[in-house]
Amino acid sequence: MSLxxxxxxxxxxxxxxxxxxxxxxxxxxxxxxxxxPGGSRIILKYAGKDATEAYDPIHPPxxxxxxxxxxxxxxPVDPKTVVKVEKVLSEEEKKRQxxxxxxxxxxxxxxxxxxxxxxxxxxPPKAWAYYSSASDDEIxxxxxxxxxxxxxFRPRVxxxxxxxxxxxxxxxxxxxxxxxxxxxxxxxxxHPDGELNLTRAAGKHGVIQMIxxxxxxxxxxxxxxxxxxxxxxxxxxxxxxREITKRYVQHAxxxxxxxxxxxxxxxxxxxxxxxxxxxxxxxxxxxxxQEGDSGVKKDEGVxxxxxxxxxxxxxxxxxxxxxxITNMHIVLKGVATPADALMAYDYGLSGIVLSNHGGRQLDxxxxxxxxLIDIVAALKTRGPWPNPRFAIFxxxxxxxxxxxxxxxxxxxxxxxxxxxxxxxxxxxxxxxVEKAFQIFRDELEMNMRxxxxxxxxxxxxxxxxxxxxxxxxxxxxxxxxYNTTYQPLALAQFRTKL
Numbered sequence: 001m002s003l004x005x006x007x008x009x010x011x012x013x014x015x016x017x018x019x020x021x022x023x024x025x026x027x028x029x030x031x032x033x034x035x036x037p038g039g040s041r042i043i044l045k046y047a048g049k050d051a052t053e054a055y056d057p058i059h060p061p062x063x064x065x066x067x068x069x070x071x072x073x074x075x076p077v078d079p080k081t082v083v084k085v086e087k088v089l090s091e092e093e094k095k096r097q098x099x100x101x102x103x104x105x106x107x108x109x110x111x112x113x114x115x116x117x118x119x120x121x122x123x124p125p126k127a128w129a130y131y132s133s134a135s136d137d138e139i140x141x142x143x144x145x146x147x148x149x150x151x152x153f154r155p156r157v158x159x160x161x162x163x164x165x166x167x168x169x170x171x172x173x174x175x176x177x178x179x180x181x182x183x184x185x186x187x188x189x190x191h192p193d194g195e196l197n198l199t200r201a202a203g204k205h206g207v208i209q210m211i212x213x214x215x216x217x218x219x220x221x222x223x224x225x226x227x228x229x230x231x232x233x234x235x236x237x238x239x240x241x242r243e244i245t246k247r248y249v250q251h252a253x254x255x256x257x258x259x260x261x262x263x264x265x266x267x268x269x270x271x272x273x274x275x276x277x278x279x280x281x282x283x284x285x286x287x288x289x290q291e292g293d294s295g296v297k298k299d300e301g302v303x304x305x306x307x308x309x310x311x312x313x314x315x316x317x318x319x320x321x322x323x324x325i326t327n328m329h330i331v332l333k334g335v336a337t338p339a340d341a342l343m344a345y346d347y348g349l350s351g352i353v354l355s356n357h358g359g360r361q362l363d364x365x366x367x368x369x370x371x372l373i374d375i376v377a378a379l380k381t382r383g384p385w386p387n388p389r390f391a392i393f394x395x396x397x398x399x400x401x402x403x404x405x406x407x408x409x410x411x412x413x414x415x416x417x418x419x420x421x422x423x424x425x426x427x428x429x430x431x432x433v434e435k436a437f438q439i440f441r442d443e444l445e446m447n448m449r450x451x452x453x454x455x456x457x458x459x460x461x462x463x464x465x466x467x468x469x470x471x472x473x474x475x476x477x478x479x480x481x482y483n484t485t486y487q488p489l490a491l492a493q494f495r496t497k498l
Contacts, residue, residue, distance in 0.1 A: 003078035013048030015040065019074065021050040021082075022064055026074040050082070057127075057188040060218040096122060106428050106435055112399045112420040113481040115436065118427035119190065120485055127189035129278045131422060132487060134359035135270030140367070141359025142486065144397030147367035149476045151406045152465040156452030166444040168456045170414045171259050171329050171350060171391060173231040176206035177440055178404055178456055182395045182416030183235035183261070188216030190426030196225045197425035201433035203227035210261060210416070211252075213237040219248075223255045233259040235333065237266065238318070240311040246325050253326050260326060261353065265334025267312035270361040273489055319347045331391070334361075336371050338378035341392075345382055351391030351413070358396055358418060368394040369407050370469050376411035386411070399482065401443030405451065409459040410466060 004026045012019035018030045020043065033040040046054060055064070065073065089097070099122045109115060120128055134141035168178045181202060187194030194216040202209040203226050210233040211222050219234075226232060234257045239245045249260060322330055329350035334357060335341055344352050354368035354375060372394055379385060379392070394407045395416030404415045424432035453459050 002075065004075050005078050005081040006083065007081060009077060010048040015044060015047075018043065018047045020046050020048075021077050022052050022055050023061065024076055024079070026077050027064055027068055028072045028074055029068065031072075032068065057216055058186055060215060061221070062218045093124075096124065103427065106431060109428075109432075109435055110439070111481070112424070112436060112439060113485060115420065115423040115427045115432060116485045119423040120487070123190055123426055126278050127186075127426075128487075129274040130186060130189060130272075131184075131419065131426075133272035133274035134363070135272055135361055136363035138359065138489060139364050140356050140362070141397075143364075143472070144356070144359055144367045145399065145479060145482050146397075146476070147369050147469060148397060148400075148403040148406060149479060150466075150468045150471065151369070151410075152468075153402075153406075153451050154463055154465055155450055156463065159452040159454065161449040161452060161454055163454065164445055164448040165455045166441070166448060168414060170208055170231075171233075171331075173208065173258055174206065175208050175231070175414070177437065177444070178408055178414050179398075179417050179440060180208040180233070180393075180414055181210060181421050182418035183210045183212035183215075184418045184422045185212050185214035186216050187422065187425070190422065191429055193217075193425075193429065195222055197430045197433055198421060199225040199230075199232075201425075201430050201437065203230040205434065205437050207437060208233060210235050211257070213248075213263075219252065220255070223257075232257050233261055234328075235261045235263060237263055237310045238314045239309050240313075241309075242321075249322075249326050249328075253328050257328060259329035259331060259350065260322070261331045261333045262322065263333045263357075264314065265336070265355065265357050265361050266310060267314065269310075270357070270363070272360055274487070277490070316343060316347070319349070323348070331393070335375075336365060336368075338375050341375045342378055342382070345379060345390055350389070351393060353393040353395060353416060354412075355393075355395045355416070368396050369403075369410065369412075372407065372410050372412060373466060373469065386413070401440050402447050404440075404444070405447055405453070405459055406464055406466075408456060409461055409464045411461070 006021075009019050009021060009026055012028070012030075015033060016030070017028075018033060019026055019028050021027075029043055033043055042054070043051070103118055103122065104114070109118075120132070123131070166178055167174070167176050169175065170180055181198050187197070191197060195212070196217055198209050199222050201207070208231045209222075211219060212235050214237065215222060223232065234249075234252045236245070236249065239248075252260070319330075331351040331353060332340075332344050332349060333353040334355050335344060335352040336354065336356065341352055352375075354371045356362065356365040356368065372392065375392065376385065379387065379390065391413040392411060393414055393416055394412045395418060398404060398407075398415055398417050399420055407415050421433055421436055424436040426432075428435065448454070451463050453463065
């Protein structure tokens with residue numbers, strides 16, 4: 001295949017003929033312009049140029065090669081013809097780099113809120129908006145945190161707690177923590193190594209990672225970074241094209257993934273306004289006038305731009321098909337009611353995740369831990385509980401080991417943690433994730449001793465008082481650490497005069 005000069009690529013810089021360079025290869029994306037979920041403008045900005053830097057944070061490396069027809073793959077660019085452009089840092093980026101250099105020592109990080117505070121300070125605005133955003137008025141994301149604080153411990157005393165053991169099994173696989181890493185998308189928005197930070201740390205410390213469909217790193221990159229026999233789960237957004245989904249699922253199983261977590265609470269993505277407002281801001285942080293620009297979908301942020309393939313027709317009738325294409329454990333992620341929990345059980349699935357998508361989908365949906373009580377009661381009608389053939393997981397709002405212990409005491413098999421681990425690597429890379437694991441270990445040891453539980457099996461409902469959980473009122477002291485990092489929503493801004 002002959003090399004293509006950069007000058008030739010530059011001649012194709014319009015909507016009539018649009019070529020771009022990604023990772024040293026030239027692609028003709030002209031026909032794809034109207035279909036791009038984020039609108040044509042973002043692609044046209046890089047028409048005739050190298051788009052790698054903009055492409056990388058929000059696409060797996062193989063996205064363009066997988067989804068663009070082969071005849072649109074034009075060939076490698078001639079590196080000798082590429083003019084190296086020295087990037088001039090904006091004042092905002094200079095300030096951000098200064099903040100990165102001035103971060104607290106990782107030894108000064110004593111809780112998971114610290115990671116979030118550091119990440120908020122050093123992340124680019126678009127990354128923070130994407131990661132921190134939730135839907136509508138962001139009631140549910142705040143309720144996810146507050147719900148745990150309406151559950152109170154009822155500790156037992158005079159038990160020999162000289163040795164406590166918080167290791168467990170999750171779907172039959174050993175885990176050093178009663179916690180797994182829940183899927184969060186676009187890791188490279190916050191760190192160059194993206195999700196690989198999680199994989200490497202998890203393999204080193206015996207923690208289970210759930211690989212996200214919308215990772216910045218490719219699926220195979222993540223699996224290749226794992227140590228031998230490392231347990232990995234896969235989170236799945238179901239594609240409208242079932243053949244694509246089938247290939248993806250079966251490839252994951254061949255690569256050794258042990259469980260498939262099908263996201264069922266996202267037939268349409270929620271309106272995440274912090275993320276959406278970034279569409280109106282240019283790279284210098286100045287509000288732009290975009291009237292008449294039909295190439296930009298102004299009501300969609302990064303989230304929508306990467307997820308238009310998700311199938312809203314997914315339904316219970318598809319469950320037998322999933323069971324026919326894989327032998328992996330199948331878990332439904334996003335269950336919220338006893339009726340759906342019982343249907344998942346009756347369909348012979350391996351479990352459910354009580355999740356509201358981190359508050360990013362249906363606002364004012366109840367927290368997973370609140371739903372846990374009713375769902376456990378419903379599942380007890382199907383036989384003895386706990387049931388070794390059916391697991392209940394909970395995610396959303398977890399920032400302390402005490403949250404994990406409360407959920408398990410109320411019937412959860414284990415707890416998923418997403419944002420907290422993501423913020424840890426945004427702030428400090430792999431070292432941050434490992435420190436987050438250590439914080440969980442330290443807090444688990446202390447709290448298990450203080451409540452009189454020597455192992456995960458001894459976490460029983462009598463150790464907690466959840467009688468106030470259903471009261472959605474401010475009956476508890478304010479969570480000052482969470483409130484410090486939470487960024488309130490803003491209203492539309494007046495245009496900046498030029």
